[in-house]
Amino acid sequence: MNLYAVMAIFRFEMARFFRTVWQSIVSPVVSTSLYFVVFGTAIGSRIQEVEGTSYGAFIVPGLVMLTVLTQSVQNAAFGIYFPKFIGTIYEHLSAPISFVEIVIGFVGAAATKSLIIGLIILATSFFFVDIRIQHPLPMIAFLVLTCISFALLGFIIGIVSKSFEQLQLVPLLVITPLVFLGGSFYSISMLPPVWQTISLFNPVLYLVSGFRWSFYGLSDVPIAASLAAITLFTILCLGVIWWIFRTGYRLKT
Amino acid sequence: MPHIVSVDRLSKTYEGGFEALKSVSLDIEEGEILALLGPNGAGKTTMISIICGITTPSYGSVSVGGHDVVTGFRAARRLVGLVPQEVNVEPFETVFNTVSFSRGLFGLPRDPARIEAVLKELSLWDKRDSKLVELSGGMKRRVLIAKALSHEPRVLFLDEPTAGVDVELRREMWETVSRLKADGVTIILTTHYIEEAEAIADRVGVIAKGEILLVEEKSKLMKRMGQKSLRIELTAPLDAIPDSLSGYALEQDGPDALIYTYDTNAERTGITRLLGDIAAAGLHLADLQTKQSSLEEIFVSLVQESAA
DSSP states (O other): OOHHHHHHHHHHHHHHHHHTHIIIIIHHHHHHHHHIIIIIIIITTTSOEETTEEHHHHHHHHHHHHHHHHHHHHHHHHHHHHHHHHTTHHHHHHSSOOHHHHHHHHHHHHHHHHHHHHHHHHHHHTTTSOOOOSOHHHHHHHHHHHHHHHHHHHHHHHHHOSSHHHHHHHIIIIIHHHHHTTTSSSOGGGSOHHHHHHHTTOHHHHHHHHHHHHHHSOOSSOHHHHHHHHHHHHHHHHHHHHHHHHHTTTTOO | OOOSEEEEEEEEEOTTSOEEEEEEEEEEOTTOEEEEEOOTTSSHHHHHHHHHTSSOOSEEEEEETTEETTTTHHHHHHTEEEEOSSOOOOTTSBHHHHHHHHHHHTTOOOOHHHHHHHHHHTTOGGGTTSBGGGSOHHHHHHHHHHHHHTTOOSEEEEESTTTTOOHHHHHHHHHHHHHHHHTTOEEEEEESOHHHHHHHOSEEEEEETTEEEEEEEHHHHHHHHOEEEEEEEESSOOSSOOGGGTTSOEEEOSTTEEEEEEETTSSOOOHHHHHHHHHHTTOOEEEEEEEEOOHHHHHHHHHHHHHO
């Protein structure tokens, strides 16, 4: 294992994060605060509580997930796409590093960034609502796993994308709708039966549900199903990345 | 002595069918400077890219320091530094950090003293805290060289290193290359500038249409391929070459000069007899000059022969 290379990529990516601190940290905090104001205050005044939890507190796990998912995908996608775009990827390809090390460096940095943002949002939400975390360790585990698995997805998007437009396409048109429709701001028990069934095909539902369970013990689907879903998703992403590096798809000529 | 780089029957056909390399074999000696000359699209960059791991070969193998570049890629790549043709750098990173990054990527611990030495060697130390986006094109090219040298490679590939740089910087780069050679680094450079190969290379390879036409020591090549010309200036103008000199390969160069082309490797150059016949024809000499063909002329003739 070329640990120095992994650390070099990790540090390089983190340096970009801290260079663009306004975009990286302040922007998600501001938008999350706005969600609290709009959803928590405006809608919360009409929906007092969901399954015994105040609406404001109920949406916290969903809000954290919304940001963590999009940030993981965007950070990792940009991280690998940018060297491809400006042509510095030659250095990664000609260095004595394996694809595993490249993935650990890029995905590790992207996951760390979104984990930091997720924790900042969580801390921010303490200012707005009363939050209790019933299962802290599973909560952290869910958060970390989500950061990693969606950073892996972002890494794939970054490699496959041929333009900045394509880079934005999946986060905007797939991830965000899935998060909004995945029970971030409601319990699927509040939906008509048909939509409840349709929601079960949304993979993000399993993440939000599992994450919310770690806070309040509330879940739309069994916790085991959530764990299985995120594990399966991670394995799937790893498989695709392994294939990309084996074939050099969109990386090597 | 084992070769530091060994290319064996290397072929590359790109998607779409373009055959960039056709079963190329090449051995590179440790410590030499090999210049690869070739027109655009000859396959120079493809070959370097395969050796460095950026491009996948269609057939054949390459070893560096005895390590196969595919099966023993870690050991092989550790020995290699690459300065690519395109000046691509991370625009918002500082010079010092980007060079340090390259060292880490090649599996070496941080070494600020080493980075400082490399930056000083390339006259970049004053710019260490500058962002790359603020540097001129020539400076960025120096940064690429600094990145390639950050991990102390034993083999350095310079792909068109002086394309688009000013004369002063080019000369500085040549000096750097000479110092690296003195340290035992093997250097392979591709270039369009024949005078670059002529000035610094030990051996010259000519590549065209994916095939190596020749690899030879520069001095031998110039001697072997080199034709010399003798310019004979006369004291009086000449209307036409006298019939008694018609047996010689003579051309008139203005009213009062003749050019005689001869092969330095021939058993006899014919110069002595020619000068005697010129005197016998009643012509008087004002001056004599000889000129060796340049590497450029040799290169052009080789490429034209291969195209014919």
